[in-house]
Amino acid sequence: MRVGVDVGGTTVKVGFVDDYKIVDRLVVETKKETLFQDVLKAIKDYSEKKNYTLEKMGFGLPGHVVGNVIDKLPNVGIENLDLEPIVRDYFPDLEFGCTNDANAAALGELLADCNSNGSGYMITLGTGVGGGLVIEGKVRDGSHANCGEIGHMFVDFVHNYKCACGLHGCLETVASATGIVRVAKDYHSVFETKLNKDTMTAKDIMDAAKEGDQLGLFVLNMVSDALGRAIAAIEVSVDVDTFYIGGGVSNAGDILINRIREYYKRYAHFAVKNISIKKAMLGNDAGMLGAAYL
Ligand SMILES: [Zn+2]
Numbered sequence: 236m237r238v239g240v241d242v243g244g245t246t247v248k249v250g251f252v253d254d255y256k257i258v259d260r261l262v263v264e265t266k267k268e269t270l271f272q273d274v275l276k277a278i279k280d281y282s283e284k285k286n287y288t289l290e291k292m293g294f295g296l297p298g299h300v301v302g303n304v305i306d307k308l309p310n311v312g313i314e315n316l317d318l319e320p321i322v323r324d325y326f327p328d329l330e331f332g333c334t335n336d337a338n339a340a341a342l343g344e345l346l347a348d349c350n351s352n353g354s355g356y357m358i359t360l361g362t363g364v365g366g367g368l369v370i371e372g373k374v375r376d377g378s379h380a381n382c383g384e385i386g387h388m389f390v391d392f393v394h395n396y397k398c399a400c401g402l403h404g405c406l407e408t409v410a411s412a413t414g415i416v417r418v419a420k421d422y423h424s425v426f427e428t429k430l431n432k433d434t435m436t437a438k439d440i441m442d443a444a445k446e447g448d449q450l451g452l453f454v455l456n457m458v459s460d461a462l463g464r465a466i467a468a469i470e471v472s473v474d475v476d477t478f479y480i481g482g483g484v485s486n487a488g489d490i491l492i493n494r495i496r497e498y499y500k501r502y503a504h505f506a507v508k509n510i511s512i513k514k515a516m517l518g519n520d521a522g523m524l525g526a527a528y529l
Pocket residue numbers: 386387388398399400401402403405
C-alpha cells in the first residue's frame with residue numbers, strides 16, 4: 236500500500252493507493268503550525284487501525300519545494316521547513332518523496348490514463364495557471380524546482396497585462412479563471428453580449444461561448460490561442476505524448492479542448508502536430524494518486 240498526500244490550505248487529503256487506484260482515503264483538518272505532524276499522526280493511527288502495510292509515501296505541496304525541503308507554500312503560510320526529520324518522527328524507515336501539487340497531479344493523470352513509463356504534461360487552469368511534467372514515469376522538478384511555472388510564460392504580445400509575478404503578458408494573465416474574466420471585461424463594450432460585466436465568472440463566459448455569444452466566443456478563441464501557443468512551445472522543449480488540461484476552467488469541456496487543439500496545430504512543429512491534448516479526468520484525486528508514486 237502506498238500513501239499520497241495532497242496538501243491544501245486548511246484541509247489535507249490522504250489517499251491510500253494500491254495498484255494505481257485510491258482504495259481508501261482520509262481528510263485531515265489542520266492548522267499550519269502542526270500541519271505535517273497532524274497529518275502524519277493521522278496516517279499512522281489509521282494505518283495501524285486498518286492493518287495497512289505502507290511501502291511508500293509522497294507529498295504534493297502547493298508551492299515551491301526543493302527535494303524534501305519546503306521553500307515556500309504561499310497559501311498555507313509555511314516557509315523553510317525540512318520534512319525529513321518530521322516524517323522520521325512518525326515513520327523512521329518509510330521511503331518518501333515531495334513535489335509541488337501540479338507535478339503530483341500530472342503524474343496522477345498519466346498513471347490513470349496509460350502506464351507508469353509514459354511521458355505527459357498537465358496544465359491546470361485555475362485561479363492561476365500551473366504545469367507539471369512527467370518523463371518516462373518520473374516527475375521532473377528541474378534544477379530550481381521551477382519546471383512547471385508555465386503560468387509565467389510570455390505568450391500575450393497584444394495586451395501586456397501585468398501579472399502578479401511582476402512580469403507582463405504571462406499565460407495566466409489571459410488563460411486562468413481570473414485572466415478570462417479580465418479579457419472579457421476589457422472587450423465587453425466591443426461585442427454584443429448577454430454577459431454581465433460586473434458579475435460574470437470564467438464559467439459564465441465559457442457557457443456563453445457554447446451558446447454562441449459573441450464576447451464569449453472571442454474570449455474562448457483568445458484563451459485557446461494563448462494555450463495553443465504555450466503548448467507548442469512546451470512540446471518542442473519536452474516532446475511528450477499527451478497534454479492533460481485540468482483545473483476548474485477545463486470543465487468547459489469539448490468546446491475549449493477542441494479549440495486549444497486547433498490553435499495548437501497552427502503553432503506546432505510538423506513532427507509533433509498529432510500529439511494528444513485531452514481533458515484531465517481525475518479532478519481532485521490526481522494529486523493524491525501522483526504523490527503516492529513519486
Ligand atoms: Zn507572471
